[in-house]
Amino acid sequence: MPYxxxxxxxxxxxxxxxxxxxxxxxxxxxxxEKPARIALRAARLFDGKSDKVLPDAVVLIEGSSIQAVGxxxxxxxxxxxxxxxxxxxLPGLIDAHSHLxxxxxxxxxxxxxxxxxxxxxxxxxxxLGAKLxxxxxxxxxxxxxxxxxxxxxxxxxxxxAIQRGWVQGPRISACTRAxxxxxxxxxxxQPPAQALIEQxxxxxxxxEEARRAVRQAIYDGADCIKVIVDNGHNLLSxxxxxxxxxxxxxxxxxxxxxxxxxxxxxxxVQAGVDSIEHGYSLxxxxxxxxxxxxxxxxxxxxxxxxxxxxxxxxxxxxRQRQMKERxxxxxxxxNDRLRRAAAAGIRVAAGSDMYIVMPGLTRGQASxxxxxxxxxAGLKPVDIxxxxxxxxxxxxxxxDRIGSLEPNKLADLLAVEGDPLKDIHALEQVxxxxxxxxxxxxxxxxxxxxxxxxx
Numbered sequence: 514m515p516y517x518x519x520x521x522x523x524x525x526x527x528x529x530x531x532x533x534x535x536x537x538x539x540x541x542x543x544x545x546e547k548p549a550r551i552a553l554r555a556a557r558l559f560d561g562k563s564d565k566v567l568p569d570a571v572v573l574i575e576g577s578s579i580q581a582v583g584x585x586x587x588x589x590x591x592x593x594x595x596x597x598x599x600x601x602x603l604p605g606l607i608d609a610h611s612h613l614x615x616x617x618x619x620x621x622x623x624x625x626x627x628x629x630x631x632x633x634x635x636x637x638x639x640x641l642g643a644k645l646x647x648x649x650x651x652x653x654x655x656x657x658x659x660x661x662x663x664x665x666x667x668x669x670x671x672x673x674a675i676q677r678g679w680v681q682g683p684r685i686s687a688c689t690r691a692x693x694x695x696x697x698x699x700x701x702x703q704p705p706a707q708a709l710i711e712q713x714x715x716x717x718x719x720x721e722e723a724r725r726a727v728r729q730a731i732y733d734g735a736d737c738i739k740v741i742v743d744n745g746h747n748l749l750s751x752x753x754x755x756x757x758x759x760x761x762x763x764x765x766x767x768x769x770x771x772x773x774x775x776x777x778x779x780x781x782v783q784a785g786v787d788s789i790e791h792g793y794s795l796x797x798x799x800x801x802x803x804x805x806x807x808x809x810x811x812x813x814x815x816x817x818x819x820x821x822x823x824x825x826x827x828x829x830x831x832r833q834r835q836m837k838e839r840x841x842x843x844x845x846x847x848n849d850r851l852r853r854a855a856a857a858g859i860r861v862a863a864g865s866d867m868y869i870v871m872p873g874l875t876r877g878q879a880s881x882x883x884x885x886x887x888x889x890a891g892l893k894p895v896d897i898x899x900x901x902x903x904x905x906x907x908x909x910x911x912x913d914r915i916g917s918l919e920p921n922k923l924a925d926l927l928a929v930e931g932d933p934l935k936d937i938h939a940l941e942q943v944x945x946x947x948x949x950x951x952x953x954x955x956x957x958x959x960x961x962x963x964x965x966x967x968x
Contacts, residue, residue, distance in 0.1 A: 548576025550592040551950065555928055557601040558582065561902040561917030564895045566934055570602055574924045577950040582918050597928050597945055598957070603898065604918050605655030605925030605948060606940070607905035608880050610769075610790055610811050610864025613645045613671065613685070614638040614663040618870045626662070626868075627699055630709055635664030642671040645876040646682025652877025653927035653940070655948045656684040658909055660739045660769055660790070661691035662713055662868070669734035681953065684925075686909050688739035688769065689730045690715050692723065692757060694747030714741070723753040727760040737909070738768045740786070743777035754784035767910060769811070782808060788862065788908055793843075795850040800857045809908045810854050813866030814847045814890075815883025844889065851890035862908040863887070863901035878941065885937050894937040924950040 551574045558570030560582060571586035572579060588594060615638070617629045633641075642663075649657060659668040672685035690713060691697075697714035710716065715726045730738055738761040742749050749757075754770075761768045767787035772778040775796045778789060782799045788809040789795075795810070803810070855861060865883035867876060874882070887897045906916025914923050928945035946954040 549950070550575050550589065551924075552586075552588045552592045552594045553602060553926065553928075553947075554594065554596045555602040556599045557932060558918065559601060559603040559898060559934060560919065561604045561899065562919075564934075566601060566932060572602060572918060572924075572926065574947075574950050577923055579918060579920055579922050579924050581920055595945075595952075595955075600928040600930055600944055601932055601934075601939065602918070602926055602928050603933065604902040604916055605927055605946075606653050606881065606884070606901045607863065607909065607916065608649065608654050608657045608683075608865050608901075609788070609809075609862045609905045609908055610813050610866045611649070611657040611659050611880065612662050612866070612868035613642040613649070613657065613659050613682075613876075614667045615868040616641060616645060616870055616876070617868055624699070627709065630662070630664075630713065635667040635670075635712075638664050639667040639670050639674075642667065643674065643680040643682060646671065646675065646680070646685075648875035649683050649877040649880060650681060650948060651943070651946060651954050652875065652881050653929070653943045653946050654683055654877055654880060655925040655927075655946070656686070656906075656909070656911070656915055658686040658688070658737060658769070658864075658905075660688045660737075660771075663687075663689070665712055666690070666733050672734075672736075683948070684915070686736040686911070687734060688737045689733045689735040691739040691741050691771070692717055692726045692730070692749075693741035694718075694744055694749055696744055696747060698741060698744050717749070717753060720752050720756045723749075723756045724760050727757055727764075727766075731761075731764050731766060735766060738766050739771065740768060740781075741771045742781050743772060743774050745773075748774075748777055748780070751780045751783060754780055754786070758784050758786055765910070767908065782806070790864065791866070793846055793850060795854060797853075800853065800859065803854075804858045807860065809860050809862045809904065810851075811862050811864035811908075812847065812851050812854075812887065812890075813864050813883070814851070814886045815865040815867045815880060848890040851887065851892065855890070855892055855896065860904055860907075861887075861892070861896070861900045862905040863897070864905075881940050885940060888937050894934050897937050898933060924948075 553572040555570045557566040559566050569584045573581040617625050621628045666689050668687040672687045674680050675682040693714040693716055695716050697710045717723045717726050758768050769788045769790050770781035770786040771790045772781050772792055775794050778799055782802050788811050790811045791813050863884045865880035867880045871879040884901050903916040906912040915925055926947045929939045930942035931939035933939040944956045
């Protein structure tokens with residue numbers, strides 16, 4: 514064999530032998546270590562189930578899961594202890610009606626949402642969603658259901674990025690594009706702008722199109738199905754709605770129904786959707802069927818609590834007057850329907866529907882103010898807390914993982930100053946946030962570090 518051939522063969526054999534040898538330690542994955550153990554101490558704890566707070570609370574956490582919750586629990590040696598002091602621990606909040614990829618400035622005038630969507634790509638809006646998601650997380654909202662207006666499946670992209678640890682944000686239940694009558698939620702558009710409709714919605718006409726749209730949404734990555742039952746001038750039929758619910762439930766996806774008119778609410782309830790979104794009118798004849806079918810009401814009343822901020826943004830006195838008058842009418846209507854729903858036993862899940870720029874507030878702060886607004890309708894603090902924890906978790910079909918503080922559930926928690934069971938405004942005083950066992954916000958520790966650095 515020629516020398517060059519022998520040399521080539523020797524090199525090849527040597528390479529194969531090297532490949533067959535065990536890798537050196539620096540090339541191996543690190544050996545599996547035991548999950549970190551953390552103990553949280555706090556003066557009080559609301560577990561999401563009881564109607565009372567637990568005193569002298571201890572939560573034992575291992576990795577991403579809660580191991581034990583109780584009063585004065587013994588803390589195993591080697592556990593990292595975080596003493597949070599005079600605060601109340603509670604489950605991470607859940608916003609069941611969010612729009613993380615939409616931040617509309619009402620000062621744009623006209624159809625400000627259409628203007629915003631037309632000026633931004635889905636990629637830009639996903640990056641915006643990362644920013645707004647972080648703001649939600651720092652306000653104690655650890656899970657959201659994003660219900661559309663996210664471009665071409667931008668909510669799925671953001672959900673996946675958060676799951677992979679690329680960015681920090683709340684756990685997302687994504688709906689992809691909402692199913693809707695022709696026109697989506699836009700007024701009549703000229704041909705050049707009509708492409709925006711298909712970017713934001715899957716418009717349907719007929720039962721087979723409805724079935725196909727659900728299947729497409731699930732293929733696109735939908736965790737839930739959002740359907741616009743009415744858009745002010747067009748309504749989906751009962752037959753279309755029944756097919757949507759049937760197909761979604763066959764794939765174990767809940768259906769959220771945007772409804773604003775009596776007729777659309779009745780059709781959605783008859784079809785067996787999982788939640789009525791908005792439902793401002795809520796006719797009396799749907800109340801009993803909603804209770805019987807265990808259909809949630811997601812009252813999106815965030816504007817009740819932030820009306821003053823919105824008015825301050827208005828450009829002139831006349832616009833301020835119009836906005837205040839509109840707020841008064843809407844507040845009266847919203848409070849009435851929520852009061853009737855709660856009295857009748859309709860289950861309520863918290864949803865902010867926050868999608869506009871609020872001066873002086875982060876997206877998370879504005880959304881939590883929406884939960885606080887339920888108090889104006891007479892809801893007790895404990896009922897508001899359950900709407901934003903256990904009830905919302907059940908609506909999202911995540912009740913086995915989140916919504917309460919108990920063993921084997923994910924370690925999603927926040928700590929607030931004061932006692933939210935006595936004053937629901939305590940939700941606005943967030944001092945500590947944890948998601949999946951990872952500390953997201955620790956305000957006292959940050960304050961201490963700043964003080965030490967200035968000495």
